[in-house]
Amino acid sequence: MRDSAPFLTQLTRRTFLAGSASTVIHATLPRESSAKEIGEFKLIPGAASLAIVDPSMGKTDVWCFNGKVPGPELRVRQGDRIRLLVENKLPEQTTVHWHGVRLPNSMDGVPYLTQAPIEPNETFAYEFDCLDAGTFWYHPHFNSSRQVGRGLYGALIVEERQRGGYDREFVWVISDWRLRKDASISDDFGNLHDITHAGRIGNTVTINGRILDSFPVRAGERIRLRLINAANARIFALSFADHTPTIIAIDGQPVQPHEAANGRIVLGPAMRVDLLLDLNGDPGRTYQIIDDFYSSQSYRFLNLVYTNEPKLSGFSREPIVALPSNPLEEPNLNTAKRVPIILGGGMMGRMMSAKVNGKETDVRTMFRSGIAWALNGIAATEHTHEPLFGCRLGQSYILELKNETAFPHPMHLHGHSFRLLSRNGVEEPYRPWMDTVLLKAHEMAELAFIADNPGDWMFHCHVLEHQVAGMMATIRVE
Numbered sequence: 470m471r472d473s474a475p476f477l478t479q480l481t482r483r484t485f486l487a488g489s490a491s492t493v494i495h496a497t498l499p500r501e502s503s504a505k506e507i508g509e510f511k512l513i514p515g516a517a518s519l520a521i522v523d524p525s526m527g528k529t530d531v532w533c534f535n536g537k538v539p540g541p542e543l544r545v546r547q548g549d550r551i552r553l554l555v556e557n558k559l560p561e562q563t564t565v566h567w568h569g570v571r572l573p574n575s576m577d578g579v580p581y582l583t584q585a586p587i588e589p590n591e592t593f594a595y596e597f598d599c600l601d602a603g604t605f606w607y608h609p610h611f612n613s614s615r616q617v618g619r620g621l622y623g624a625l626i627v628e629e630r631q632r633g634g635y636d637r638e639f640v641w642v643i644s645d646w647r648l649r650k651d652a653s654i655s656d657d658f659g660n661l662h663d664i665t666h667a668g669r670i671g672n673t674v675t676i677n678g679r680i681l682d683s684f685p686v687r688a689g690e691r692i693r694l695r696l697i698n699a700a701n702a703r704i705f706a707l708s709f710a711d712h713t714p715t716i717i718a719i720d721g722q723p724v725q726p727h728e729a730a731n732g733r734i735v736l737g738p739a740m741r742v743d744l745l746l747d748l749n750g751d752p753g754r755t756y757q758i759i760d761d762f763y764s765s766q767s768y769r770f771l772n773l774v775y776t777n778e779p780k781l782s783g784f785s786r787e788p789i790v791a792l793p794s795n796p797l798e799e800p801n802l803n804t805a806k807r808v809p810i811i812l813g814g815g816m817m818g819r820m821m822s823a824k825v826n827g828k829e830t831d832v833r834t835m836f837r838s839g840i841a842w843a844l845n846g847i848a849a850t851e852h853t854h855e856p857l858f859g860c861r862l863g864q865s866y867i868l869e870l871k872n873e874t875a876f877p878h879p880m881h882l883h884g885h886s887f888r889l890l891s892r893n894g895v896e897e898p899y900r901p902w903m904d905t906v907l908l909k910a911h912e913m914a915e916l917a918f919i920a921d922n923p924g925d926w927m928f929h930c931h932v933l934e935h936q937v938a939g940m941m942a943t944i945r946v947e
């Protein structure tokens with residue numbers, strides 16, 4: 470195992486300042502108001518020059534919201550309405566997608582499907598009710614590989630009306646960058662290797678836009694961590710040394726509190742996990758959080774550094790209680806219609822050809838034109854949105870996903886949350902609600918949802934280089 474994060478990280482050890490990236494919530498003082506409020510925010514996507522790595526190595530020219538990475542943390546309470554004015558200061562078109570939020574189709578931020586792209590210097594207003602409490606995030610849905618890969622993303626937190634049960638809360642927007650030695654972003658977006666393999670995996674891992682070395686905690690406290698994977702392609706698998714994290718929500722949706730399998734929190738691109746961490750270690754000691762998803766390249770993700778303060782008698786002595794559930798309608802498994810979906814393509818896959826723009830095309834010709842993946846034999850080109858299948862409003866569906874490729878794919882459905890029923894025929898413990906499911910190479914999964922939100926919704930791989938190279942589709946609910 471390496472002693473530090475890949476590449477640039479190890480050159481730039483720096484100590485994390487507690488205030489800079491954390492949000493402290495006074496969880497012991499729940500706000501009682503039940504009135505619906507309107508949260509108004511202005512988001513300005515544009516260029517900025519930021520210190521991502523050690524400033525001695527140079528600044529990085531990024532694209533980001535409101536001059537920072539991640540963009541501003543948007544926080545509202547469940548049931549509130551949110552209004553977002555997006556003023557595009559980028560040199561190209563954009564949109565903003567509110568990942569995981571169940572909202573009206575016209576607010577979903579998908580160019581040419583739910584809205585026209587926002588032109589440079591133009592403003593678009595998004596507005597919707599936040600039905601579900603949970604950890605969500607926002608990012609452009611236009612030229613996504615480049616726009617997200619250059620730093621356009623941020624957290625959208627919908628707080629529960631009743632809060633408590635932990636001492637402090639933190640949001641970690643986790644991402645990675647592909648940087649050159651001078652700290653500039655490598656501009657090889659969409660290159661043939663990335664699109665046909667595992668996507669654009671970067672060489673510099675950041676938490677809340679910075680390389681973090683250590684994270685100060687106090688013995689005895691219980692913290693809630695909201696983890697968001699905003700990376701284009703990197704998958705994380707975090708383990709917390711002698712600590713046992715308890716998963717309380719997945720993709721924003723509450724789940725029966727449980728320990729992660731093998732103590733590892735696996736986060737594919739776009740996935741979120743909320744966990745409670747009881748800090749049962751000793752004052753003054755340091756514990757390493759390890760990321761070993763790519764087993765040959767495991768590295769120290771972050772040090773949990775205990776202060777010397779005496780052990781707090783905080784919430785960590787109390788039993789963990791489940792979060793209140795969100796108003797999701799249960800799919801009816803007895804009447805659900807089954808829809809098989811085959812994921813095909815990529816290097817070392819067995820797909821020989823796929824339909825591209827209506828024409829059966831052999832895989833070599835596809836690769837040459839930057840297309841590498843298909844769903845049910847159809848490779849979507851950037852802005853074609855012919856529905857892959859139609860859903861009747863109110864009907865339940867079970868998607869039978871079969872990954873026939875040699876790579877993992879985090880598959881994301883817009884406008885709905887689904888229950889993960891099984892993997893490879895084995896029933897999934899807790900049947901969690903999700904909006905993005907990570908399928909391993911050659912893995913199968915069954916997802917169930919009720920088509921209760923009318924409109925044309927995207928279903929795509931959230932490895933953004935796979936998405937642009939064909940692994941996306943539209944589902945029509947009417």
Ligand code: C2O
Binds near residue numbers: 566883931
């Ligand atoms: Cu997070 Cu279709 O996106």
Ligand code: CU
Binds near residue numbers: 877878879931932940
């Ligand atoms: Cu993929």
